[in-house]
Amino acid sequence: MSTLTHKAPRARGRKVRRYSTTDRLVLALMLGIPALVVLAFVWGPALGSVFLSFTRWNGVTAIEPIGFLNYQQVATIYPPFWPALQHNLIWLAVLALVATPLGLFLAVLLDKNIRGTRFYQSIFYMPVVLSLALVGFIWTLLYSQDQGLVNQLTGAHVNWLGNSDINLWAVLVAASWRHVGYIMVLYLAGLKGVDPSIKEAAAIDGANQRQIFFRVVFPVLKPINVIVLVVTVIEGLRAFDIVYIINKGTNGLELLSVLITNNIVGEASRIGFGSAIAVILLVISLAFIITYLVQTFRKEDLR
Known part of the structure; x- marks a missing residue:
């Protein structure tokens, strides 16, 4: 009685590549x-x-x-911490709720191939190629109380950067000016990759432009949304250059990044204390990003 040996058939037309x-x-x-x-x-x-x-x-x-002593002192006996944390959260909220939607809106408009779209893309993207330090210097000139363009156009005599009640909002306009262009380019790249056939199919089914975007196009942009979230959180929480150029992050412009630098660099260097603030900033950043990713992929698994 013979024993039959069966060999798995080789896939025809498929070449197994061997790496040298x-x-x-x-x-x-x-x-x-x-x-x-x-x-x-x-x-x-x-x-x-x-x-x-x-x-x-x-x-x-x-x-x-010294264990958790640095964290205890940061939260209890270090007065600049809580205002700086509040400013960072405000910074993040403005970028996420104002600048990012505006960048998305511009991307949708420019994706329609309106006349002069290349020119508008260049104009809106131009601030992105500038460093935040240079952006801070430019807006310092624009906000100058005596000869600044803002006061010249409005006829006001407001100390935009010296008044602690308004300087944070004035700087946020400058930061958003740069952030909008960055988000616009990211979403514009994503919109160019959307298959036109799915929009045409939705239109045939009777969906209007608003429904097509929010129910068809926007869900397809999930990878871009993840990138935009990460970029926005990083930009919102690591902001440093622009406020340091304006007034070294004082008088209403305190941020966590400035406190980290002030404690680590200088004559009275407290590297451990500054590192504790840096870890708090890292945890806050990861909390936003991880929460969003978990919610996003959980919804994907439920489909």
Whole structure:
């Protein structure tokens, strides 16, 4: 009695690619070097900050472990912390609820290929190529109390950047000016990738333009929405350059990033204390991003 051996049939027309040693070396270098750079310059300092936040260290003397004392002092006996946290949350809210929707609105308009669309794209995107430090310098000139363009056009004599009751809102206009262009480009790239046939099918079914966008197009932009969320949270919570250029983050423009710099850099360096504020800022950032991602993918799984 013979034993029959069955061999799995080979897929016809499919070639199994074998990587040579050189190919594997190139792939390892292309993946390994960026991974090492990220570990060294992103996750390394982040984990280092977490460790230092539980210590007392001025960068010269020996590191002294002190547990949660830095966090306790930040929340109880450090007056600038709570105003700075409030300012950061206001900053994030304005970017998320005003600047981001405006960037989306501009992207939708420019996606319709209106006349001069290339020109408008360039105009709105131009602030993005400028650093926040340069944006702060430009708007310092525009807000100048004596010769600023804003007061010249309005006929007012307002100290936009010196008045602690209004300077945060004035700076947010400048930050939003830059943020809108960035969001516009991200959404415009996403809209260009939407299949026109799905919009045509929705129109045939009787959907109007508003329904087509919110019920058909916008859900397709989920990957872009995730990127926009991450960018907006980062821009809202790490803001530093623009307020530091204006008045070094004082007199109503206190932000967490400024407090971190003031505590870590300087003669009275408190690296552990500044690291505790940095960890708090990191936790807040991750809380927004992770919550959004969990809600987004949970809805996707329920479909």
